[in-house]
Each structure stands twice: as structure tokens, then as C-alpha cells.
Amino acid sequence: MNKFQRDAIYNLQINVLEADKNIYQIALNHLARREHTRFTLRKKLMQKGFLHQSVETVLDILIQQGFLNEQRFCEAFIQKRIRQGYGPIRISAECHEYGIKNDIILSQLPQDEEFWLAAIQKVLQKKFRPSHQPKEQLRQIRYLQYRGFKLDQIKIITKNLSSFIKKT
Numbered sequence: 001m002n003k004f005q006r007d008a009i010y011n012l013q014i015n016v017l018e019a020d021k022n023i024y025q026i027a028l029n030h031l032a033r034r035e036h037t038r039f040t041l042r043k044k045l046m047q048k049g050f051l052h053q054s055v056e057t058v059l060d061i062l063i064q065q066g067f068l069n070e071q072r073f074c075e076a077f078i079q080k081r082i083r084q085g086y087g088p089i090r091i092s093a094e095c096h097e098y099g100i101k102n103d104i105i106l107s108q109l110p111q112d113e114e115f116w117l118a119a120i121q122k123v124l125q126k127k128f129r130p131s132h133q134p135k136e137q138l139r140q141i142r143y144l145q146y147r148g149f150k151l152d153q154i155k156i157i158t159k160n161l162s163s164f165i166k167k168t
Contacts (some may be wrong), residue, residue, distance in 0.1 A: 027062060028062075070101070074095060075155040078091055078095070086148050113153070120157045
């Protein structure tokens with residue numbers, strides 16, 4: 001960024017801050033509590049009745065200053081949902097609901113198949129007891145699909161569980 005661009009951004013910040021100090025301060029207060037995406041912060045500010053153009057200008061400034069960062073939000077959100085036992089399909093869909101672009105989601109989601117297989121096993125161990133009955137196994141498969149795991153991953157784990165149960 002050259003001096004002219006920096007000066008232009010600074011002048012823009014001064015003009016916006018003089019006209020809409022309130023928007024900027026409210027946005028900072030929201031960001032101080034937790035990470036937000038541009039989409040969610042815009043929605044909150046628009047609900048307070050601020051003008052769209054003023055909100056967009058403030059959001060641009062916050063991004064320039066590094067206070068608003070979708071990649072940082074996405075990383076924290078994905079890690080939280082993984083800890084809660086959700087799979088890649090559901091996590092990706094929820095990220096899209098927050099207005100996060102697909103390339104950011106793919107860069108933050110673990111791509112390792114073994115990682116997701118281990119996550120499925122962890123969810124199964126936490127939620128269910130081993131069962132020989134096909135009806136119970138179907139219930140487990142539906143639950144894992146609801147949690148956002150891919151069917152081929154679920155089949156690998158349930159096949160391994162079935163062969164393990166048959167051996168014992």
C-alpha cells in the first residue's frame with residue numbers, strides 16, 4: 001500500500017468516523033465480544049437502523065484495520081463445530097449460512113479422510129453402545145448423516161464395527 005492509498009483510507013476513516021462514530025463503535029463492541037463475518041455484522045448493524053452505505057463503509061474500514069476477518073472467524077467456527085462432533089457437510093453448510101466463501105471454508109476444513117473417520121468413531125462411542133441389531137445400526141447411520149458426515153465415511157466405520165462385533 002503506497003502513501004496515497006494510506007492517506008485516502010485515513011481520510012475516509014476520518015470522514016466516516018465523524019459522521020457515523022456510533023456505527024463504528026457499535027461494530028467494535030460486537031467484535032470485542034466475538035468474531036463475526038461481514039454478513040453477520042452487517043445484519044446486526046442494519047437491524048439497528050443504520051444506512052446501508054454507512055454500514056458498508058464502516059465494514060470496509062474494519063477489514064482494512066484487521067478487526068473483521070472472515071478467515072479467522074471460519075477457523076474458530078470450524079474448530080468449535082468439530083469439537084462438538086459435527087461432520088464436514090454440516091460444517092460447510094453452516095459456514096455458507098454465515099456468508100463465508102467456499103475457498104475459505106475449504107482451506108480451513110481438514111481434508112484428511114482419517115481425521116473424519118476418527119471423528120465418526122468418537123461420536124459413535126460418545127452417543128451409542130455397540131449393537132448387533134441392524135435397526136440400531138441404521139439409527140446410528142441416520143444420526144451420523146444428520147451430524148454432517150459423508151455416507152462413504154460412515155459406511156467404512158460401520159463396516160469395521162460390524163466386523164469387530166462379529167469377531168467378539
